[in-house]
Amino acid sequence: MRVLIPRGGTWGDDVARRVADAGFEPLVLPLVTIEPAEDQERLRASLDLLAAGRVDWLVVTSQSTVRVLPRIPASVKVAAVGSVTAASLRERGVPVAFIPTRQSAAGLVDEWPIREGRVLWPHALDARPTIAEGLRRHGMQVSEVVAYRTVPVFDSSDELLDAVTEQTGPLPVVDAQRLQRELQASGHDADEVLTALEPAETPIDAVLVTSGSVAKQVARLGLSTETRVIAIGEQTAEDCRKHGLRVAAVAARPSAEALVAALVAAA
Incomplete structure (x- = not known):
């Protein structure tokens, strides 16, 4: 399970260590700068x-x-x-x-x-x-x-997607659920739909969102709806939803430890 950590520095290093200790693969890629x-x-x-x-x-x-x-x-x-x-x-x-x-x-x-x-x-x-x-x-x-x-660190969504792709492999063009609806609407049977969905693997399985500005940049990635979005607090969760992200879990406290604990629970 690959986890996107959208902040760098000592905080990103600490979270990456905690994510790795939990048995997941951390991907540190700062999306915003001060x-x-x-x-x-x-x-x-x-x-x-x-x-x-x-x-x-x-x-x-x-x-x-x-x-x-x-x-x-x-x-x-x-x-x-x-x-x-x-x-x-x-x-x-x-x-x-x-x-x-x-x-x-x-x-x-x-x-x-x-x-x-x-x-x-x-x-x-x-x-x-x-x-x-x-x-x-x-x-x-x-x-x-x-x-x-x-x-934002990246001026365009294309630059952002390229940066993620360099470390993860190709991003899916569309998420699996939307592809399934489109194929079924066009008259394909269930076997064809399943076959079409098999190759579409999500390179990012979860993302840790720490602010509204980060949520905005995460939304630009166009990740699958299956990607687990973990918010550091209720306000950030609200910001995620405003940008169209489906929140899987919210940290009990605004800390690295609680954020990774929420990730583990959601996984």
Whole structure:
């Protein structure tokens, strides 16, 4: 069983090791990369306010945001969307005051502990407005700024398919279920349909999806409907479905260990 891991670096290496330990074949192929925010002046202005202690709370929703943060004064409380982001903050020496039990943007909003104060939320360019809108409903004064952009590694779907094919062999032109329907509709009998389906092997048996931007790139692959899509959380699962992916399992926690555990359960 070949498993596509669409992120590289130390995270991808760790997941690949866990996938191999589970008895599967890992394929590490980063589909997205992180680029600086286009409006660096606005980002610097927001981070200067943070460094000066002119906000009460900093909300951090990804490890990519952690990389751009300045020194955070002790007067500012920090909220992390989940344990992985919190660990990255603590590695930088940043204490974390709040992590929601349900580790997602919606969970953070639902469990938010106070009802007044100033919040800074640096986020990805394509971030959903869940946190800003939710915290404002709670009475918070929310300032938000784009901290980074998530961009595709491959400019076209053809480049993406070529990259996968180089490591896996030919991709199926159409998925088996759609081919079966088309053949039957054209008057072929059951034996002909089965014979036509036999050679169509899926080079990717499962894919681990860690964000909405990754889900979008996975959808460009046109994988078989039999490919198991494993999402790292409920929000990512929703993003997968929005892009037409059928989710086989959702990790219990947003971590590499839980993601691979969900893969094993789905397999």
